[in-house]
Amino acid sequence: MTATVARLRRYGVRPAGAALVLWAAATVTFLALHLVPGDPVLVLLGGGSGANPTPETIAAIRHAYGLDQPLYAQYLHHIGRLVTGDLGVSTSLKEPVAGVITQQLPATIELTALALLFAWLLAGAVVLLSTGRGALGRALGSGLETVAAGLPHFWLGVVLLYVFAFRLGWFPVAGGTGIAGLVLPALTLAVPLAGYLGQVTRGALLTALEQPFVTSARLRGMSSAAVRARRALRHALLPPLTLSGWAVGALFSSEVVVESVFARQGIGRALLNAVLARDLPLVTGIVLLIAAVYVLVDLAVDLLHAVVDPRIRTPREL
């Protein structure tokens, strides 16, 4: 394989693949929202109880959103609009989808970022502190991770709220601006994730610690802690790094719960409400956003692999 082909692969296939992912996401969203039973018009007119619209109003809504068109025509219109970069207007919120996303995204990004940071710190601390402590320490650390990974977000969020906001009053109960309002929701997301990351890192670290280079480093007089932190950890980073790519996507979905418990703005809740309202433009817009995030994170993880693992940097021409 020549370098040109490799470059073509890197710069040509990736965008084509990304476009394919986005098209598939838009199509699946369209089909899913049309295949599940239910009538978006009913939701638009004020919910199940309390609305008594005239037949003219119902007909006008069907026409306005093209619901009176055959399915293939609706699909072509849907994709055609997206191709031109127009995400459309949310049917339930009567606001441009791009505007809704711009308004909700910052809250989600800061929450995701802080949750990921907390998760790495927690996982790193537990793993580094417990791997050198003999069988008991390892068992304790590993047990802690298993329990943490299994904690449901809803329960954890309410417990953290109860202890740190209701009882101790250290953090605001709901919403809250700035970092104070962000800590509890980020911890709620970070603790279970740290459990997963910790388990994976621990496995990789233990494998690395059995490698000959560790023994030689110890023989040269390096302390056990220094070997773990400076030599073995680098080798143990690849699996949790890959997992973090997945985690960003998983965080987006967990945020639906956390955003509701803590009454925060965010993409997760917007998506949930959009699905309930059968709001095709908004659901599509958010699904495309999440798909794009996956693609970008995947790319970033690949690049980080190259940073962590020098073998990936040099093209293997054999």
Add this chain to the structure above:
Amino acid sequence: MKPPSRRRAVTSLAALALTVLATGCGAGAVATAPLGDRPAPGGTLTYATDREPTCLDPHVSGDMPQAYVAQQFLDSLVALDAHGRIRPWLATSWDVSKDAATYTFHLRRDVRFTDGTRFDAAAVKANLDHMVDPATQSGTAGGYLAPYKNTEVIGAFTARVHLDRPYSPFLNMLAQAFLGMESPKAIERGKEANCAAPVGTGPFIVQKWNRQSDVELVRNPHYNSPPPYARHTGPAHLAKVVWRFIPEPATRFAAVQSGQADVIDALPPEDQASAERDSRLKAVVRDRPGNPTNLALNASRAPFDDRRVRAAFLYSADVVNGLKSVFFGQYRRAGGPLSYVTPDYAGGYENAWPHDPKKADALLDKAGWGHRDGAGYRIRKGRRLSADVLLKSDISPNQLALMEQIQATAKDVGFDLELLGLDAATVNTRYLAGDYDLRDGYWNTNTPDVLHTVFGSEYAVHHGIHSNASYAKDPAIDRLLRTAQATTDQDSQRRLYGKAQQLISAGAYQLTLYPQTTRLAAHRASVRGAALEPALSLPYLYDAWVNAR
């Protein structure tokens, strides 16, 4: 009908029994100066509610959360007092034609919308036209105005509304926040802009809507058109209201306990007792008018197409004890088709359907369901006496517990109730198709004409949105309700609606459970004067004041 002059109306209403939160000295200690008993201007009140509207213009769609917040920034043509009487508001007086199909409104001449537009007859026309325009996508206001034909601008401040048939509930409808008056200039901006920030003549102005967080409302400094039930005149005391959305009940309750929110609504029933014990809080609960929370029995198909079977089911349910155990005694039973706070409510039907398993057994035996299978359920020709209860999977644990109690008592007399916990979309589909035996529902409104909406045969639509969930089709009921719409004579109305309640109760179309309620909790140390308005028991913050912080 000529109402008394505006001045007399205001003085006679000064004594009106409004439910007012937090009276007397505050017991709680706060960092700032103690909250006085006299209104202090300025300050920000944080109000936390459970559901966020999808559009702030209540003409569009028309769900309760829209009316809640619209009450703070829209005024209405007329107001309803606590006795169900219509009072002047933006209209100083009105004449109703003998056939109750033409209404001439004489308007105040000194009111402006907060964008500077004058409130006048043309504005009234623009508003009513906007509500009935199919493009507005109105489920509530547009539906209520189904008989609307047009509005004639007689003079700058005189508007004549023509309906296509006699419709006496029209004035009651106009008193609801769903039909509040908006600036015609603002309406012309289109749905996107008007949903984000509708413009009224009310005490507050929508400044900013941070979706999924809050709506910021600021005081209208030129406000001069308070409703007759207001306790002061001129601009509101509060400089600002932050209308927060906190969906999680426990979080919302903790927010008011900690003082982070000054007032919350949708106080969870399980927290009401602790709110009442908590010296920092003041709970205010008021029942709403309309058709109470109920299970509608689908009379269009077996087994509930047989009145005897419907009656047996109603007798089987022990609603009183169910409410006691599930809602900690916080909800009273509603026994008749109208909530007791609805105008022309007739009290005789509260106990029309007591828990009486013996009567239920006898009725089922008579209806041909005399045999039981091994599990104790009644069978006829090899078919079990079963009924599908259409429920969303996300109903509250309390509501579900109540349904389970009803299921258990129904089993005692041989009904097999299937509680379907389905996703919202499936529930909607089955509701539209009429594919259910029992369905939960309610209807908040300030007129007994709700009986027409919920039991009128014209709304018993198969395969479509239908407000008549029990598919009641009784020409006698239709006739009574049509006649009531056609008269403005209050004695005749009371008689006609009374008779209709009797027929509906006897028809066993609904297992009525408890009235819909507005449930507020306020933080004593920080807020005074937050009230509930009388038309729909909506929160009303015009008279409220807080510690200026």
